[in-house]
Amino acid sequence: MRPEPAAPPRRLRLGWPQRVFSQVLLMQLAIATGVTVLATGFFLAPLSAQLDDQAMRRALAIAQTASSPEIVNGLTHTRPTATGPVQAEAERIRRATDAEYVVVMDLSGVRWSHTSLDQIGKVVSTDPSAALAGREVMEIDSGTLGRSARGKVPLHDDEGRIIGAVSVGIEYDSVRDRLFSAIPGLLLYAGGALAAGAIAAYLISRRLQRQTHDLAFSDISALLAEREAMLHGIREGVVALDPKGRIRLMNDEAQRLLGLESNGRGLPLEQLLGEGRTTDVLTGRVTGEDLVTVRGHRVLIANRMPTLDGGAVATLRDRTELEQLGRELDSTHGLIDALRAQDHEHANRLHTLLGLLELEMHEEAVDFVTEVVGVHRATAEQVTEKVHDPLLASLLVGKATVAAERGVSLRLAPETLLPDRLVDPRGLVTVVGNLVDNAMDAACGSADPRIEVEMHSEGRTAVLRVTDSGPGVPAEQRELIFTEGWTTKELPAHGKRGLGLALVRRLAERQGGSARVREAEGGGAEFVVVLPEALSDLTGTGPTPEPEPAGTAEAR
DSSP states (O other): OOOOOOOOOOOOOOOOOOBHHHHHHHHHHHHHHHHHHHHHHHHHHHHHHHHHHHHHHHHHHHHHHHOOHHHHHHHHHSOOOTTSHHHHHHHHHHHHHTOSEEEEEETTOBBSOOSSGGGTTSBOSSOOHHHHTTOOEEEEEEETTEEEEEEEEEEEOTTSOEEEEEEEEEEHHHHHHHHHHHHHHHHHHHHHHHHHHHHHHHHHHHHHHHHHTTOBHHHHHHHHHHHHHHHHHSSSEEEEEOTTSBEEEEOHHHHHHHTOSSOOTTSBHHHHHOSSHHHHHHHTSSOOSSEEEEETTEEEEEEEEEOTTSOEEEEEEEOHHHHHHHHHHHHHHHHHHHHHHHHHHHHHHHHHHHHHHHTTOHHHHHHHHHHHHHHHHHHHHHHHHHBOOHHHHHHHHHHHHHHHHTTOEEEEOTTOBBOSOBSOHHHHHHHHHHHHHHHHHHHTTSSSOEEEEEEEEETTEEEEEEEEOSOOOOGGGTTGGGSTTOOSSOOOTTSOOOOHHHHHHHHHHHTTOEEEEEEOTTSSEEEEEEETTOBOOTTOOOOOOOOOOOOOOOOO
16 A cells, blocks of 8 residues: 555644734734834934044045145245245154145145145146135045045235135045944934834833734724624613713614614704703713613613723613503402402391391391492592593592502592593593602501592693592602602512612603692692693694503602
């Protein structure tokens, strides 16, 4: 069997790193290196020109100094020799100034001084016409002694005539040496700057690594896309706030629950929602878990979680339907208890009637039945005579029965008279039901448990007053009891309390009215609700607003 060929060795691929830490570190090191190189280059480029300029000006200054009377006198009265006074004076000046050469020439360009004695008496190698014409010259040029920085000035006699020129050269290698001698110091500073940049880049990269959990940019981008899809796909409202209370993010469900047309990103929450409990809960002025708030006709459950930067994320859940079911369940339980009590009472009455018949007390039996039926008929007739709306009248008859079973007397005030022109009967049923149940809970246990309901109209305005014989409401709590979630009762099985009175006030305020509580005459509490435009005019029925969620009363 032929052996299988060995797999080729895997090549090590040095690609671009994926982690944010590595990418940011490499980018910042590259930027720091590039900036250092550019800064060094930008510094060195003008430095060379500056050193050349300084050398030429120094050569020119030496040439101007060399235009001394001794040289002028020697050039006028002697000949160009190696032992002449011009050569001696020029060499003295050259040694004193550390110049490369000091050359004195006449009008013919013949040298009278030079560092090489054999060049004395010969014509200069560069063009002296500019200096002999009376101009001062600075240049970098090459001559018999090599490349040098030169300065040339004309020589004048006592009468101001040009009799020659002085050319001074400074060896160019010395200028370049000065430049090169400065490079190590520059590189040292550049290296220090690069090291500081590298350390700063490393610290910044480490911070980014901690903040991004060492994820790659592609992973962060994918997480952001997934977050957007999740936030706008869940059926729970999410509102993110920055440390100043401005909206960072609001998903579609939160917009729907809060009744907003836009997500309001960047706007303060108070500006978008206005003042109220919902704003207080979302901004953290009211703290707690599963806080209840009412926004429009919706009952919301809010929770708020602070973030590390001082902001917060709040979640909103819609409890409107669940709250309605819970209230209906409470009402059903109350009705069952009332029916059970009436069944017991009805059985007692039947037993009484059976006993009267067995004793052949027929007239007494007739009187007993007439009395029992007459009491119930009188109660229903009293309600329907004063309250003409069938829904509201039915509610009051039912509440009177329940109150009687609980030992509470419910009666209508003599001033009660409400015509059958209600614009929103179901909304008024909600208000009356909440207030009567609330009053019934307060009156139970008092010495003379009673409730009085007064309803009358003033034009198109309906005024409702419910008085109980309970302990009353302390003055400091008369505004607090209308706050969502405030209650003194035990929690029911289905969830929260503290919504009934809040819904009463919200419904009244939505119609431009008011709901308040005060102390009743003789003790107890008196709730007064004013509903403008609650009744239609005599010729029409008026518009029907959106119904409020029905419910029983909550806590005082």
